[in-house]
Amino acid sequence: MERARAEEGRGMRTLALVVAAVLLAVSFSAFPVSAAAQSPAPSPAGGPAIPILYLQVIGETVGTKYEFTPSVILLPQVPIVLNVTFYNNQSTSSAVAHTFTINDAKGNPVINTGLVNPQANVTFQFTINSMTNITYSNRTLTNYSFTPGPYPGSTDNGTIQWYCIPHSSLGMVGTIMLATAIPTAAVPQKGVLLRAYWIGMIGIAAMLVWIVISYFVIKSSSPHFKDHKAHVRKGLP
Numbered sequence: 001m002e003r004a005r006a007e008e009g010r011g012m013r014t015l016a017l018v019v020a021a022v023l024l025a026v027s028f029s030a031f032p033v034s035a036a037a038q039s040p041a042p043s044p045a046g047g048p049a050i051p052i053l054y055l056q057v058i059g060e061t062v063g064t065k066y067e068f069t070p071s072v073i074l075l076p077q078v079p080i081v082l083n084v085t086f087y088n089n090q091s092t093s094s095a096v097a098h099t100f101t102i103n104d105a106k107g108n109p110v111i112n113t114g115l116v117n118p119q120a121n122v123t124f125q126f127t128i129n130s131m132t133n134i135t136y137s138n139r140t141l142t143n144y145s146f147t148p149g150p151y152p153g154s155t156d157n158g159t160i161q162w163y164c165i166p167h168s169s170l171g172m173v174g175t176i177m178l179a180t181a182i183p184t185a186a187v188p189q190k191g192v193l194l195r196a197y198w199i200g201m202i203g204i205a206a207m208l209v210w211i212v213i214s215y216f217v218i219k220s221s222s223p224h225f226k227d228h229k230a231h232v233r234k235g236l237p
Contacts, residue, residue, distance in 0.1 A: 094118060100164070
């Protein structure tokens with residue numbers, strides 16, 4: 001009988017150790033694993049790479065107005081490379097052509113797609129070094145840096161403005177803004193991240209389970225441990 005109790009005690013200890021190992025593995029899997037930091041690919045000149053933002057701008061009729069969609073481009077940072085595909089969404093029967101144009105500070109159109117016919121598109125790329133400096137590769141493939149200026153009839157408001165040459169007077173204009181320059185509407189509320197909350201809850205649950213496991217491991221290892229059958233044999237409840 002003592003041998004049976006010893007075997008039963010060893011079985012309980014083995015089960016407790018297996019459960020503990022499983023809980024330990026689950027607890028560690030709940031915590032985020034740090035990923036290896038990846039350095040950006042160097043630029044051809046050997047400096048840090050400049051990120052590229054790919055986007056599509058559509059020229060179309062909204063209601064009774066000619067508009068760009070989107071009419072506002074938010075930049076996450078500068079410098080940044082903008083790769084723009086300008087698409088004219090007018091119907092072929094309308095024969096309405098649009099342009100995507102950015103002037104320099106002297107009012108000269110430097111970045112200009114020319115007239116883009118309905119259902120056609122053109123892709124071009126330029127680098128915004130800052131909100132007051134743009135580098136553009138012109139038709140001769142030589143880089144040209146310039147200070148952007150407002151579209152005709154507008155004023156410089158600290159943003160980079162683009163427009164459609166034949167329809168700017170009708171309101172077909174757009175704006176490039178730096179996102180960090182936009183004032184926040186309200187102070188964001190502070191709270192506990194959902195992931196941190198669940199990690200804390202898992203930690204508390206694991207601690208409680210460890211206490212229960214420790215109790216049974218210590219109890220089964222004690223020479224004074226008696227199961228219910230031993231109590232019954234001695235006339236105990």
